[in-house]
Amino acid sequence: MTLSEIGFQALLRWLLFPAAAIPVCVYARVHGHHGFLERLGPWFLIIPVALGASYLGMVPFGLLLAMCGAVAAWELARLGQALPAPRSGAAAVLGARPSRFALALACVLPWILWPALAPGSSAIVAGAAVLLPVLLFFALPRAAAAIWTVPLLPLSLGAALSFWVRLQQMPAGFRWVLVAFSVVVVNDVMGFVTGRLLPGPRPFPSLSPGKTITGYAGGLAGAVLTAFVLAFAEPEFGTLTIAAAAVALACSGAAGDLLASAVKRRHQAKDFGRALGAQGGVLDRLDSLLGAGWIFYLFVTLIAR
Numbered sequence: 078m079t080l081s082e083i084g085f086q087a088l089l090r091w092l093l094f095p096a097a098a099i100p101v102c103v104y105a106r107v108h109g110h111h112g113f114l115e116r117l118g119p120w121f122l123i124i125p126v127a128l129g130a131s132y133l134g135m136v137p138f139g140l141l142l143a144m145c146g147a148v149a150a151w152e153l154a155r156l157g158q159a160l161p162a163p164r165s166g167a168a169a170v171l172g173a174r175p176s177r178f179a180l181a182l183a184c185v186l187p188w189i190l191w192p193a194l195a196p197g198s199s200a201i202v203a204g205a206a207v208l209l210p211v212l213l214f215f216a217l218p219r220a221a222a223a224i225w226t227v228p229l230l231p232l233s234l235g236a237a238l239s240f241w242v243r244l245q246q247m248p249a250g251f252r253w254v255l256v257a258f259s260v261v262v263v264n265d266v267m268g269f270v271t272g273r274l275l276p277g278p279r280p281f282p283s284l285s286p287g288k289t290i291t292g293y294a295g296g297l298a299g300a301v302l303t304a305f306v307l308a309f310a311e312p313e314f315g316t317l318t319i320a321a322a323a324v325a326l327a328c329s330g331a332a333g334d335l336l337a338s339a340v341k342r343r344h345q346a347k348d349f350g351r352a353l354g355a356q357g358g359v360l361d362r363l364d365s366l367l368g369a370g371w372i373f374y375l376f377v378t379l380i381a382r
Contacts (some may be wrong), residue, residue, distance in 0.1 A: 078309060083252050084132050086290045086309055091128070095121060101270060110273055117266060122360065124262065131254040138245050138254070142238050146189050149360040150181035150231050152349040156340070184228040188235030200243065200374065206236035211274060211336065229341065234360075237367035241376045246375070252310035257373040258366070259307055260323055261330040263301035265365050270329075271295025275343050284340055285338040295329065299328035306362060317330055322350075322376055329372035330365035337364035 078086070098120075102113040107287055130137040154177040188206065210233040214222050242251045272292025279289055304311075304323035311319060337360065341349065350358025 078312075080132070080249065080251060082247075083255070083284040083310055087128065087255050087259075087307070090306055091124060094124065098266075104354075105274060107271075108274075113270070113273070116269060120262065120266065121137050121363075128255060131258075134146070134194065134244055135242075135250075139189070139242060142189050142241060143186060144184040145359055145363060146235060146238050147182055148352060149234055149349070149358075149363055150185045151178050152352075152358045152360045153230050153234065154178040154181040154227050156344050156346060157228055161342075163209050178304060181227045181231040183233035184231035185238070188232070188239045189242060192239050192246060196246060197374065200240075200378070203236045203239050203243075204371060204375070207233050207240075209233075215339070217352075219343065224341075226344070234363075237371055238363075240370040241366070244370060244372050244377075251379060255306050255310050256304065257326060257369055260300045260326040261365055261369045264296040264330050265334070266296075266329045267299030268292040268296030281338075281372055283337065284342060289365055296325065296331070297327045300324070318380075321380075322373065325367050325372050325376055329368040333368035334365045336368070337361070354366070 098117045102117060105111075105113040119189065124321070127141065130141040160295075188203070191203070214225060214229045214233075215258075217225060241254065241257075244250055244257060246251055268288070269292065272295065274290040275291040277289040277291035280299055283287055301320055301323040304319045304326075308314070308319060311322075314322065337349075341347065346350040348357030349360040353359050
């Protein structure tokens with residue numbers, strides 16, 4: 078299939094999202110579950126922006142990643158210095174200890190730009206840069222970890238985002254971004270919906286009390302279904318490979334979400350920010366995508382090819 082055919086097929090399938098989400102929101106509200114539309118609504122903007130940028134090519138997609146990385150760096154800088162919520166306006170954003178923001182930005186952007194400027198650069202180094210800062214952050218005592226939130230976590234964030242650049246750089250990269258992004262988003266959305274509508278045991282009551290076993294099961298089912306709905310974009314994959322890719326994306330997305338929850342609990346914060354309203358900050362939506370980009374890139378390059 079050509080790129081335009083893949084894009085058109087993706088558009089048709091993603092139209093199912095609001096068609097399914099709106100009745101679910103109505104059903105949930107009738108049965109006393111509130112906040113569904115507020116939680117799902119921003120995805121109606123996030124999904125076309127992210128996939129549209131990828132469809133247009135490396136430059137728009139890279140710029141989008143850089144912008145998201147910059148906002149996420151600001152959120153981490155605020156978290157690391159335990160700042161109160163900033164006043165509205167650009168002056169408030171730039172006025173609170175900009176040196177920490179500059180340091181966080183310097184740790185994020187070079188990693189995002191690295192694979193674009195040096196195609197074929199070592200994915201092993203980038204993978205180590207994802208994992209090691211996180212391990213060090215949690216190995217440090219709580220007080221030291223708070224100090225080293227900047228630059229340790231921005232370093233890991235930037236390296237993780239670089240794998241989405243690598244996916245985009247691959248031949249017909251849009252389809253790989255389409256599959257990975259779609260599966261992770263549906264896993265996240267279905268996990269939230271099923272977890273709220275079908276309460277179940279909470280495996281992480283102190284770390285992430287909103288997560289339930291039924292939510293994880295519903296998210297995984299949605300992830301696998303999405304991977305097969307998008308089978309046209311992954312003709313190299315057989316049935317078992319598609320299912321394995323979906324499971325890998327769902328598990329890595331859940332791991333990224335739990336990692337972000339652990340960071341927020343260490344800083345006694347509910348969200349990284351309020352840039353997306355009820356969805357929290359940009360990093361609250363990036364968290365499940367970070368580990369997923371890394372794992373899917375390794376899956377495609379090492380397992381599926």
